[in-house]
Amino acid sequence: MSTSATPLQFPHGSLPENLIAFIEHLRQTTQRFNLGPGEVQDALEALGAINLGSLQEVRQALKLVLCSNLEQERVFDDLFFQFFLPSRKRIEALPNVYKANPGSQGETGQKSQPARNNPSEALSDPQSPLAQGKTRLAEDSDASNWAAPLLKAMFSRTAGSETPEVEIPQQDLDAMLLAATQLVNQVRLGRSRRWVSTPKGTRYHFRRTLRKALHTGGEPINPAWQHHPKRQPRFVFVLDGSRSMQSYSDRLLQFAYALRMRCNRVEVFAFSTGLKRITQQLEKARSLSERPRLSQLGQAWGGGTKIGENLLLLEQKYGGLLRGDTLVFVASDGLDTGAPEVLDYALRQIYHRSAALIWLNPLLDSEGYNPHANCMKTALPYLDRFCAAHTPEDYARLTYRLKLRH
Amino acid sequence: MSQAEINPLLTTVEGIQAVLRERNYIADLSMATALRLVMALRKPLLVEGPAGVGKTQVAKTLAEVLDTRLIRLQCYEGLDTAQALYEWNYPKQMLHIRLTEQTGASVAQREAQIFSEAYLLRRPLLEAISQDKPPVLLIDEIDRTDEEFEAFLLELLAEFQVTIPELGTLKATHRPHVILTSNRSRELSDALRRRCLYLWQNYPSFEKEVEIIRTRLPGINVRLAQKIATVVAHLRELPLNKAPGVAESLDWAEALVSLHKESLDMHVLEQTWGVILKDKDDLTLIEAHKQRIAELVA
Numbered sequence: 001m002s003t004s005a006t007p008l009q010f011p012h013g014s015l016p017e018n019l020i021a022f023i024e025h026l027r028q029t030t031q032r033f034n035l036g037p038g039e040v041q042d043a044l045e046a047l048g049a050i051n052l053g054s055l056q057e058v059r060q061a062l063k064l065v066l067c068s069n070l071e072q073e074r075v076f077d078d079l080f081f082q083f084f085l086p087s088r089k090r091i092e093a094l095p096n097v098y099k100a101n102p103g104s105q106g107e108t109g110q111k112s113q114p115a116r117n118n119p120s121e122a123l124s125d126p127q128s129p130l131a132q133g134k135t136r137l138a139e140d141s142d143a144s145n146w147a148a149p150l151l152k153a154m155f156s157r158t159a160g161s162e163t164p165e166v167e168i169p170q171q172d173l174d175a176m177l178l179a180a181t182q183l184v185n186q187v188r189l190g191r192s193r194r195w196v197s198t199p200k201g202t203r204y205h206f207r208r209t210l211r212k213a214l215h216t217g218g219e220p221i222n223p224a225w226q227h228h229p230k231r232q233p234r235f236v237f238v239l240d241g242s243r244s245m246q247s248y249s250d251r252l253l254q255f256a257y258a259l260r261m262r263c264n265r266v267e268v269f270a271f272s273t274g275l276k277r278i279t280q281q282l283e284k285a286r287s288l289s290e291r292p293r294l295s296q297l298g299q300a301w302g303g304g305t306k307i308g309e310n311l312l313l314l315e316q317k318y319g320g321l322l323r324g325d326t327l328v329f330v331a332s333d334g335l336d337t338g339a340p341e342v343l344d345y346a347l348r349q350i351y352h353r354s355a356a357l358i359w360l361n362p363l364l365d366s367e368g369y370n371p372h373a374n375c376m377k378t379a380l381p382y383l384d385r386f387c388a389a390h391t392p393e394d395y396a397r398l399t400y401r402l403k404l405r406h
Numbered sequence: 407m408s409q410a411e412i413n414p415l416l417t418t419v420e421g422i423q424a425v426l427r428e429r430n431y432i433a434d435l436s437m438a439t440a441l442r443l444v445m446a447l448r449k450p451l452l453v454e455g456p457a458g459v460g461k462t463q464v465a466k467t468l469a470e471v472l473d474t475r476l477i478r479l480q481c482y483e484g485l486d487t488a489q490a491l492y493e494w495n496y497p498k499q500m501l502h503i504r505l506t507e508q509t510g511a512s513v514a515q516r517e518a519q520i521f522s523e524a525y526l527l528r529r530p531l532l533e534a535i536s537q538d539k540p541p542v543l544l545i546d547e548i549d550r551t552d553e554e555f556e557a558f559l560l561e562l563l564a565e566f567q568v569t570i571p572e573l574g575t576l577k578a579t580h581r582p583h584v585i586l587t588s589n590r591s592r593e594l595s596d597a598l599r600r601r602c603l604y605l606w607q608n609y610p611s612f613e614k615e616v617e618i619i620r621t622r623l624p625g626i627n628v629r630l631a632q633k634i635a636t637v638v639a640h641l642r643e644l645p646l647n648k649a650p651g652v653a654e655s656l657d658w659a660e661a662l663v664s665l666h667k668e669s670l671d672m673h674v675l676e677q678t679w680g681v682i683l684k685d686k687d688d689l690t691l692i693e694a695h696k697q698r699i700a701e702l703v704a
Contacts, residue, residue, distance in 0.1 A: 193484025
């Protein structure tokens with residue numbers, strides 16, 4: 001969390017003034033507290049309804065009014081104490097809200113204590129088998145031509161290097177847009193349970209039929225109809241932007257960009273040592289048109305590879321995006337030396353929550369390649385489709401005759 | 407009627423905790439404060455949390471405490487205004503049109519007659535804003551609905567009014583106490599969140615879980631309740647597909663009491679796994695952790 005260079009000081013004088021200063025303090029954090037005058041008024045009313053002499057009640061009441069999601073709720077207590085009681089330690093240790101979240105901050109603002117048997121938290125324990133698994137070598141080094149990227153991935157698991165702007169290639173973009181359209185159209189999710197008006201349908205639209213009947217003496221001569229609309233798919237595209245994927249990431253990024261241009265229900269993430277949601281950047285790149293590019297990718301581009309940890313983070317932080325109508329694409333070479341247990345857990349969760357899980361591995365067409373690496377061996381049981389895609393035609397066929405689970 | 411007239415205890419957070427406890431609901435400070443603010447500010451409360459932590463139960467208990475109606479809207483994909491808000495009674499309207507065919511009334515007159523309150527079928531949301539006494543409106547599992555329905559709810563939750571094209575805008579006679587629950591299966595919109603108080607309800611602590619079990623099942627052996635809470639807390643740390651909630655703990659405790667089990671051992675556990683674990687993969691996974699669980703129940 002970060003605050004501005006000129007923090008407001010407590011106390012300010014009257015209760016409303018202090019409250020306004022605290023709300024200003026919240027607005028300046030990175031958790032995007034979107035608070036307006038309405039919230040200030042609600043907060044004042046809330047304080048009037050509780051025992052102002054009780055610090056805990058005041059904190060809880062303000063938390064209820066000023067937080068609107070879990071991410072804000074998790075940091076609120078620290079921000080509260082930071083503002084009102086900067087010299088005082090937390091008076092209670094509340095349990096962490098995330099069952100498992102690698103590197104997440106607990107409510108005390110410190111790293112959460114590792115819980116035994118919890119794959120993600122166990123990662124922070126150097127003695128745990130999961131953490132030890134980080135140092136394991138992959139087993140599929142038969143072919144020397146892709147051993148180099150593996151070594152690169154292994155020895156650069158820390159942070160990504162300084163990431164320059166990443167340009168989305170324009171060559172063959174039209175063909176890729178066509179492929180994205182075909183891919184979206186091929187997805188068959190069945191019909192929704194909703195009813196919508198339609199000229200031809202399977203059920204009378206009584207309301208409309210009756211209205212029409214008023215003009216024909218009560219005789220429903222012109223019936224109106226309803227039917228169940230087709231369910232529209234959602235897509236989550238997770239792109240491995242690590243150094244070992246450098247040769248392939250341009251094409252994959254172009255595909256993600258094309259998919260986003262063709263369908264609004266697309267979310268795109270990039271990961272390397274960290275995970276970043278890049279949907280909005282793609283959206284902006286789309287409007288700039290001339291030379292679309294992404295910037296400020298930080299640890300999500302150009303570094304080592306942490307597939308399991310980042311997929312787990314995706315599942316936990318953005319789990320709301322994974323639904324019965326979501327197709328998840330993971331584009332990665334699978335050259336990761338992380339603990340397979342974490343990847344197994346993350347993929348199992350994603351598998352259960354999505355309609356299909358598709359893994360794009362650009363190495364799959366390489367001569368002598370077999371998916372024997374720990375990472376790929378772990379992933380294979382959860383994949384609905386495991387393939388490589390290089391040309392727009394390949395991408396168009398990714399969902400061809402794909403059997404969906406929901 | 408104000409809360410103070412119903413029960414003076416409802417004007418304080420401690421009082422609310424005490425009143426809920428009388429009805430076998432153990433509320434922590436955050437939940438009691440939330441209910442205090444729901445009553446004082448008359449704002450909807452959005453409760454998010456894993457399944458089975460008592461989100462729905464709190465609405466039921468609040469209705470009991472306030473001695474008022476609980477009106478429940480169970481959400482699902484495809485839920486629309488016809489099922490949630492109102493529907494016209496079409497057979498009755500059709501009959502009326504036929505009966506008034508020969509009266510010489512104009513189309514406009516007949517239309518005004520059939521689109522009146524006499525032909526209106528009230529669904530939960532309309533029912534909730536038409537009560538003489540403020541009810542508790544439970545909008546359960548809001549994350550299961552479509553975005554369109556969520557957008558429709560905005561007017562109701564902000565203004566406590568609904569607009570029916572044929573009748574105009576209907577304002578709430580008394581503002582209901584609204585509780586929305588969500589399991590976070592999808593992200594809710596910021597617009598909806600801003601209209602609500604927000605509470606994250608997590609799994610209870612060990613002590614609270616033991617207290618819940620003992621409150622709901624007064625006859626249970628203390629050690630058995632503690633062992634149940636210990637095992638369940640351990641299971642929640644495992645990467646299960648469906649982690650057991652408080653509801654499962656209570657079901658398990660009830661099952662053990664019904665089976666006249668005074669203590670837990672691995673044999674009893676294996677007989678009753680099905681009460682707390684409801685996924686085949688989870689049952690397989692638990693095999694690998696039997697040793698640790700045996701230590702816990704020993």
